[in-house]
Amino acid sequence: MYAQMVKTGVEHIRSKDEMSPEERAFQDRIDADIKIEPKEWMPEAYRKTLIRQISQHAHSEIIGMQPEGNWITRAPTLERKAILLAKVQDEAGHGLYLYCAAETLGVSRDELLEQLNSGKAKYSSIFNYPTLTWADIGAIGWLVDGAAIMNQVPLQRCSYGPYSRAMIRICKEESFHQRQGYDAMTKLARGTPEQKQMAQDALNRWWWPSLMMFGPSDADSVHSAQSMRWKIKINSNDELRQKFVDQTVPQAEYLGLTVPDPDLKWNAERGHYDFGAIDWDEFYQVIAGNGPCNRQRLRTRVKAYEEGQWVRDAADAYAAKKAARAQVKAA
Amino acid sequence: MTDKKEWPLWEVFIRSQHGLAHRHVGSLHAPDAEMAIMNARDVYTRRNEGVSIWVVKASDIAASSPGDKGPLFDPANSKVYRHPTFYEIPEELGHM
Numbered sequence: 001m002y003a004q005m006v007k008t009g010v011e012h013i014r015s016k017d018e019m020s021p022e023e024r025a026f027q028d029r030i031d032a033d034i035k036i037e038p039k040e041w042m043p044e045a046y047r048k049t050l051i052r053q054i055s056q057h058a059h060s061e062i063i064g065m066q067p068e069g070n071w072i073t074r075a076p077t078l079e080r081k082a083i084l085l086a087k088v089q090d091e092a093g094h095g096l097y098l099y100c101a102a103e104t105l106g107v108s109r110d111e112l113l114e115q116l117n118s119g120k121a122k123y124s125s126i127f128n129y130p131t132l133t134w135a136d137i138g139a140i141g142w143l144v145d146g147a148a149i150m151n152q153v154p155l156q157r158c159s160y161g162p163y164s165r166a167m168i169r170i171c172k173e174e175s176f177h178q179r180q181g182y183d184a185m186t187k188l189a190r191g192t193p194e195q196k197q198m199a200q201d202a203l204n205r206w207w208w209p210s211l212m213m214f215g216p217s218d219a220d221s222v223h224s225a226q227s228m229r230w231k232i233k234i235n236s237n238d239e240l241r242q243k244f245v246d247q248t249v250p251q252a253e254y255l256g257l258t259v260p261d262p263d264l265k266w267n268a269e270r271g272h273y274d275f276g277a278i279d280w281d282e283f284y285q286v287i288a289g290n291g292p293c294n295r296q297r298l299r300t301r302v303k304a305y306e307e308g309q310w311v312r313d314a315a316d317a318y319a320a321k322k323a324a325r326a327q328v329k330a331a
Numbered sequence: 332m333t334d335k336k337e338w339p340l341w342e343v344f345i346r347s348q349h350g351l352a353h354r355h356v357g358s359l360h361a362p363d364a365e366m367a368i369m370n371a372r373d374v375y376t377r378r379n380e381g382v383s384i385w386v387v388k389a390s391d392i393a394a395s396s397p398g399d400k401g402p403l404f405d406p407a408n409s410k411v412y413r414h415p416t417f418y419e420i421p422e423e424l425g426h427m
Contacts, residue, residue, distance in 0.1 A: 089373075319366070
């Protein structure tokens with residue numbers, strides 16, 4: 001997902017008897033679906049895990065601008081260009097909503113950006129893949145944003161107020177992202193044989209990385225169990241991945257495209273699609289920094305930050321000058 | 332990264348089109364109020380969400396503390412007579 005394999009720092013799930021009175025009251029409120037708000041008491045592990053999860057999500061939005069930004073100047077029509085610009089701008093906005101939410105937990109914006117720029121913080125594995133053709137823009141909207149929505153819709157109900165509110169805003173905007181992607185894929189799939197081949201090639205390359213976005217099975221993960229208890233994770237990774245496959249396969253069929261999985265088959269007994277094994281070695285390689293674009297993504301991010309320094313300096317100088325003038329006037 | 336001090340945090344309030352009061356929508360960082368309003372326009376009104384923006388420095392907001400919830404808000408619980416549904420109006424009178 002946009003936040004993958006978030007650690008909670010806990011080793012086992014404590015029963016209510018093992019909790020301090022404060023912690024028990026906290027868990028009772030979560031069980032009763034009462035939202036936790038910024039200044040309220042919360043266990044340190046809850047606060048730290050949320051900072052990790054929300055900031056990883058924010059970093060993903062920010063880095064996620066790069067693969068798509070790659071095609072803004074080469075979009076096939078002015079309309080597609082305007083749409084893509086709007087989408088990339090939304091991603092920046094989503095990053096900002098999420099940084100705000102993270103800051104309410106007592107971490108500063110500069111700290112978060114420093115963690116991203118230094119390579120210390122993680123972001124989603126999916127953004128380390130290249131966008132080789134225009135069809136990749138369609139595939140990202142359709143598959144990557146589609147996968148993100150699977151996770152973000154339930155997170156609107158998460159226990160932390162600011163995170164939940166950010167998710168509500170994001171989900172409202174995200175649906176446009178997925179639809180514009182599917183729309184771009186439809187155009188290609190109904191176009192010339194070459195265009196259809198381009199769409200198929202993009203699906204071939206983005207299908208498996210999209211399934212990896214949900215992260216490895218967390219059926220036995222103590223971190224996932226704890227996060228679910230805290231209601232900052234609502235569904236298991238496998239559950240969301242299955243839902244995504246079930247939803248997406250008919251959409252691919254409608255386009256006349258083939259999902260690149262020979263083992264993919266409808267299982268009437270389960271009422272779900274069975275699908276083939278995922279190459280988790282690839283996933284761990286990408287997470288470890290060895291994906292096709294990890295170094296390039298970080299380099300671009302740091303360069304943009306450094307080259308924007310003069311703009312931030314100018315804004316500071318202007319604010320200081322205005323404040324000084326206001327003081328003179330008041331005197 | 333330079334060790335410049337961080338831009339102040341501004342809380343953003345937007346009045347929607349329908350004549351409602353300004354509503355808190357989120358926050359952002361900016362060097363001054365003017366930039367805060369410009370940033371708020373880009374971050375919070377990309378889809379016609381507003382007709383007016385207020386920004387307030389977060390450090391200028393005084394807030395009740397979560398611990399005071401009881402003393403502040405519990406007294407209203409027992410005053411059911413403040414709600415119209417407390418009163419029974421004869422049905423034959425119709426709507427009141």
